[in-house]
Amino acid sequence: MTDESLNNTFSALADPTRRAILARLAVGEATVNELAEPFSISLQAVSRHLKVLERAGLITRGRDAQWRPCRLEVAPLDSAAEWIERQAQVWQSRFDQLDRHLQETQRQQKEAQE
């Protein structure tokens, strides 16, 4: 997973409209018009959001006559999840270390008292 790729994925996910589009696509493929319908923004704006999602690899687009159906791609989502989980794991182990260290310190203090 390249750094640039993480940039694209996270900034794509940072916009609520784009997250809503992804949620909609989870139900099934959809065209630009269908995706734009629930929103109060222009078709062109939605088209741009789709381009962002495409660049992030989160969707791919087919061709069916004049329609361009969008479908989800799960791979970059997995990569993002992987990065996050690796971080969470390292942080947690760091906390565990601190925790052990704290307990060790307390134990030694207790011994010193006796």
Next chain:
Amino acid sequence: MTDESLNNTFSALADPTRRAILARLAVGEATVNELAEPFSISLQAVSRHLKVLERAGLITRGRDAQWRPCRLEVAPLDSAAEWIERQAQVWQSRFDQLDRHLQETQRQQKEAQE
């Protein structure tokens, strides 16, 4: 997990400098100066990045004389991971549905041939 909260978390993670700061903090607490050292940007810029991370709840800051040590907070990372995984799961089940449907269709076609 509120929508606004997801916005903050994802856009905080979307910047490579901030991800590097988080990675550094995973090793242990650090002050602003220590965090700024590896980067070629000004101290003030780092201070701002820290404010973004703080607003996203990804770090908290203590007070030790004139130093403001930063430490990680794992909770929002967990929330983000949760959202991503839920999405990935829904997408995957959607793919599985399509897959079953495809197999069903093929089976029926095969039966029709016989």
Next chain:
DNA sequence: CTCTCATTTAACCTGCCGGTTGATTAACTG
């Protein structure tokens, strides 16, 4: 009290992001 060090705040600049409207391309339909 003064000096120094760590950090933040303020003011500013620049570029990108998300939105708009208008024109254009692509593909079907009569």
Next chain:
DNA sequence: CAGTTAATCAACCGGCAGGTTAAATGAGAG
């Protein structure tokens, strides 16, 4: 071919994000 529908491209605009430098604040140290 002319007309319609789907989608994109182009030009523009306002706001915010991330960077800078200069000034202000907070907390020790002498």
